[in-house]
Amino acid sequence: MKTIITFGTYDLLHVGHIRLLSRARELGDRLVVGVSSDALNFSKKNKYPEFSQQERMEIISMIKGVDQVFLEESLELKGAYLKEYGADILVMGDDWEGKFDHLNSICQVVYLPRTPSISTTAIIEKTRG
Ligand code: C2G
Numbered sequence: 001m002k003t004i005i006t007f008g009t010y011d012l013l014h015v016g017h018i019r020l021l022s023r024a025r026e027l028g029d030r031l032v033v034g035v036s037s038d039a040l041n042f043s044k045k046n047k048y049p050e051f052s053q054q055e056r057m058e059i060i061s062m063i064k065g066v067d068q069v070f071l072e073e074s075l076e077l078k079g080a081y082l083k084e085y086g087a088d089i090l091v092m093g094d095d096w097e098g099k100f101d102h103l104n105s106i107c108q109v110v111y112l113p114r115t116p117s118i119s120t121t122a123i124i125e126k127t128r129g
Contacts, residue, residue: 002028005087005107007072009036010056011049012123016115018063023112024091025065032085033060034072044075050124082106 006024010017025031035057038048049056053071061069072081078100082090087107092100094111103109 001030002088003030003032003086004028004089004091005032005034005082005085006091007034007036007078007081008093009041009049009120010060011041011051012120013059014118014120014123016118019115020091020093020112021060021063022065027089027091027110030067031065032068032070032087033066034070034081035060036072040073040075050120079103079106 004024004027006021008017008020021031021033035053038053041047041049051059057069057071060066068085070081070085078090081087082103083106089108089110090100090103091110091112093114095114097111100109
């Protein structure tokens with residue numbers, strides 16, 4: 001039983017998120033997803049997501065192939081989360097390339113290419129425009 005873990009905000013869910021989750025799931029037998037908290041987003045980006053952490057967790061938990069969802073409260077706790085959920089592989093989009101290499105001592109770290117030309121920020125700009 002190989003456990004895959006991945007993390008994200010997943011605000012205004014789009015096909016880039018879905019493809020990343022689907023490719024992550026294909027690398028193992030069980031997919032655990034850490035959804036970043038509203039407070040973590042505010043501390044990183046100085047703004048809150050459009051959808052609350054409860055809403056984002058609810059949406060992610062209903063996606064086919066997602067077996068477990070939890071709240072990611074701090075970037076510094078990644079190592080602890082990997083251990084807690086028994087991760088064999090940490091999957092991140094390649095916008096994080098190299099950033100989590102130090103976690104290789106706990107589990108394998110894999111960066112997958114992002115889907116080009118789509119992002120939550122672009123959706124917000126397009127719909128506001
Ligand atoms: N993604 C993708 N293609 C896109 C947009 C996003 O493959 N066009 C991927 C990202 O690389 C990430 C996942 O979808 O792996 C979730 O993206 P975000 O919600 O933007 O996640 P982020 O805020 O970068 O994660 O510990 C990390 C944090 O949880 C933050």
